[in-house]
Amino acid sequence: MKISNYIFLLIFLFIFACENEVKIDLIEVESKxxxxxxxxxxxxxxxxxxxxxxxxxxxxxxxxxxxxxxxxxxxxxxxxxxxxxxxxxxxxxxxxxxxxxxxxxxxxxxxxxxxxxxxxxxxxxxxxxPDLVQTDSVWFDKANLSDTLGLIVVKFKDNPDVRNYYRTLTRRLGKDTKFIPTFTSVFSDESFNGETLEIPLSKGNSSLLDIENSRYFEVGDTIVLKFCSIDKQHYDFWNTIQGQIQTSANPFAISNTEIKSNIDYGLGIWGGYAASYDTIIAK
Amino acid sequence: MKRFIHILLLVITSTSYCQSSGILSGKVTDSLTGEPLIGATIQINNTTSGTITNEMGFYQIQLKYGPSQLKVSYIGYTQQIIEITIPDIKKLDIPLVLSPVQADEVVVTVDNPKENVEGIGIGNVELSMKEIKKLPALMGETDFLRIIQLSPGVQSANDANMGFYVRGGGADQNLILLDNVPVYNPSHILGFFSVFNSDVIRSTKLIKSGMPANYGGRISSIIDITSRDGDFEEFHSQGSVGLLLSKLTIQGPFVKNKVSFLLSMRKSYIDEVMKPIANSMFDISSTFYGNTKYSFLDINGKFSFRLSPKHNLSFTAYNGKDDFSLIKLEPDFSNSMNWGNQLYSLNWNYHVNADWNIQSTLGYTKYNFGLDASQKNVFISMKSAVNDYIFRTEVSKAGYNGQIIKFGAEHYFHKFTPNNLDASTNGQELAFGSNRNLNAHESSLFYNHEINLGTRFRLNLGARYTYYMHVGSYYKIIKNEIGEIADSIYYEPGEIVESYQSPEPRISARYQVNGLSSIKASYTLNKQYIHMVSSSAVTLPTDVWLPSTSLIKPQWGQQYTVGYYRNFMDNSYETSISLYYKDYYNQIELLKGIISNFQDNIFEESATFGRGYSFGAELFVQKSVGNFTGWVGYTLSATYRKFKEINQGKIYPAKYDRRNDLNVVVSYDLNKKWNASATFILASGNALSLPSYLYILEGNVISGYSERNSFRMPLYHRMDLSLTYLARKTEKFESSFNLSVYNVYNRANPFYIYFEITGNVYDYNLKITPKQVSIFPILPSITWNFRF
CATH class of the missing domain: 2.60.40 (Immunoglobulin-like)
Known part of the structure; x- marks a missing residue:
């Protein structure tokens, strides 16, 4: 969800904005x-x-x-x-x-x-x-106004006894060299504990740098969904990273949200995945 | 303290006995209604010395023994010459007769240069609409909130923002009152325009220090706006046609001299005008613009009833709305947002007699924000709202020797909906547990006593006592040691969940050194029981208001001020220098965004609390009489914050910390037809946080931050010009044109800074360039104003 980005778009509707390069002196910090x-x-x-x-x-x-x-x-x-x-x-x-x-x-x-x-x-x-949460089924869901684009939907039953944290990644065979996190790739079961749920997943970008890429999968893609259960620290890390990436296009977001790393004295993540894989052909 | 006052009184009264002059005091009123006339002039004939009536219509003037001649005048009333002999007469009430010629209705607040030195107000700014209308206006639309931001100690967040900061206080610490009822979000289109249509405003007053006890509920400032009554005699229309919006006001009597109305409407046609321009200027797909809609609308109404010479009743209604929608940007995607204020205020004024007055208000105000977004089968809708029900009564008593006593009571019932979130995916509802209202009662009693101690000292002593209750219905969540929800307690509607109470002392004093200079000082303590949490670095419609709960303690602040006030050249130049120190407690910050993470929607838990400090010096020079008017304001200030969980607990500059701020406003009447005016702003850049290192994870560039707000935006400066031509002015018809040029020398002021990342990690050619985005280049506009 990037509501604030739409607000940001609104600003650009009515004003004549212009851009210049600016010089900024940054503080030297120790490498980590x-x-x-x-x-x-x-x-x-x-x-x-x-x-x-x-x-x-x-x-x-x-x-x-x-x-x-x-x-x-x-x-x-x-x-x-x-x-x-x-x-x-x-x-x-x-x-x-x-x-x-x-x-x-x-x-x-x-x-x-x-x-x-x-x-x-x-x-x-x-x-x-953590323990594995199996997917029930995965399918391609074509967009209403398009013949070629769509999302994938995953159906699964959440475990009601524990707090579950999930991370979803996809790989299009022949197109991606590795698994790429979906547009919103981490979520917890706080709002759907114990329920059977269908969640649509948008294609993520292989990196921040190809942000112009479509969030849709295309008819004809062979898509492998990697559906993972992760632990709390692992979730916190990707959740804060996801927050930073999603708000990076929004100049009014509160920046410098701290990334919650589980590495003592370092940055980044050491994370365990309980993964299940499903392959579908988009049609 | 009491003994000190006694001694003081003794000293002052004993000295006054030695004088060969006496004091004449009294009240200037409307001969028909008995209504006090504020700002009426009492001049000793054939001299330049005199005085002006205070807010209760009272005056006090020092006269030599023997006969004197006084000239009493007030705009719209027939001038009176009175002969009196001192010390035979000590008290004189002067009724003035309404002038047969129709008064120029735009005249509002009468400029009173002597108030600068003689008044007790410290750091008050009063604006007259007539003067404001001559100043340069963004896109031709006069906006007093923008003008207020040109006075010392007040600063805006950036070019496109109505959120403003008074002496280092947060944007939520300003109480904006329209006819005694608060307005929660004063902006349209994210702050390009304020919600206040200048055609319906009678007067505005900004109080930034020495806040009297009859005002409360906010820490930093009060903006008190009074709307105009409709004309009781004749029908009038007035309005303007501008590039982006137009407005029309009609007013007149329902029953002559008894009941009047004023109706005003303002509507934007921004998208119709801007879309073709934007399409020709930018390389953005036309479908993007084609599917975007934005508009705003304001409707103001006021009905005034002169029930009897003693009773006046008025009803104010305001309704404003912003609509924004974006459809089909991508297949199956749509998004719409709307927000707006609704306000009703019923004011009953009872002039009991010449000395006593009772004003009561019954009011309701609402601000709501709604968002709907959908993508195929996923629907999200978010709503947040603020509802306040207000009852207020204020008794004022005017006494001789310039005494003013005000006391009363105020009750607010707050009903806040912080964020009601509904979401569903493929028909399955998601449970967010946030569909709740937070209700609270805020009751206050206040007493304020303004008194002269002799001829030089004026003292204002006041106190406010507030009892605040957070009431059900409410689920209080109890957590266990590891932070999991263990239990919840349910509170029935109306049941007290948490309560707070506390007194707020307010003291200010003025010592008049001589007729031209004075020293003023004040101490105030203010409590604030409601908080705004912001999802972003600027105020946006998505900002959420929260009342105090058991987890969110009331915020409060203290301010110490001292100032020297001096008028020059027969009161035509008013100057002042003031120093202030403020500290704030229980300031709220969110550790996570509101929207970025829907899964943590209990705000109290992501909130952290800390302290704030600000101090500064303000210099002000104003000339408000003559053909050449204007002011120069300069502020030197610093604002800091300290939070345990932010910046490793170290003190850091607030985002609106601004070291230097210079504002110049000039207006010159070339002749009866032409007026030229200009404004100039020069300000240090705002503080901001920028990343200082980066690392790569899964091919993404992740930013790392070090010290909070350790960077500065480049310097902000801008000049605006305007030229007003009065094409025609008769008793029946007036027509004028205003040509405004915003940002005359086309300065590219930074609106925000971002980093452009080019290249690709996997190709080993990553490059990051800082870029500055500026809005508002040179913007000329023309507006036609009319009145008949």
Missing amino acids: MVVEGWIEQGKGPKILLSMSAPYFADIDSSTLRQYAVTGAKVTVTSEDTSEVLTLKPNSSYFPPYYYYGTVIKGKLKQEYSIEIRYKGYIYTAITTI
């Missing part, structure tokens, strides 16, 4: 460790590490080396098992390397901790893979 790590049931952990950059830093192939963290020691621990992860290049991510493990596989209702040692600092985090 950024973690993007996840573990899913049946799969090994994957962790991307980078350092934060000054706001106006240009990121290109030559400065990239500064921000990618390739020399860290990353350890994942679950119950009595610990595993030191291995670094592997992968150009579909940013930074183009990830740390991965093969010994520890994600299990439902299990806790996982990480420890990252880098240049004398230690960063830690804990996450849980």
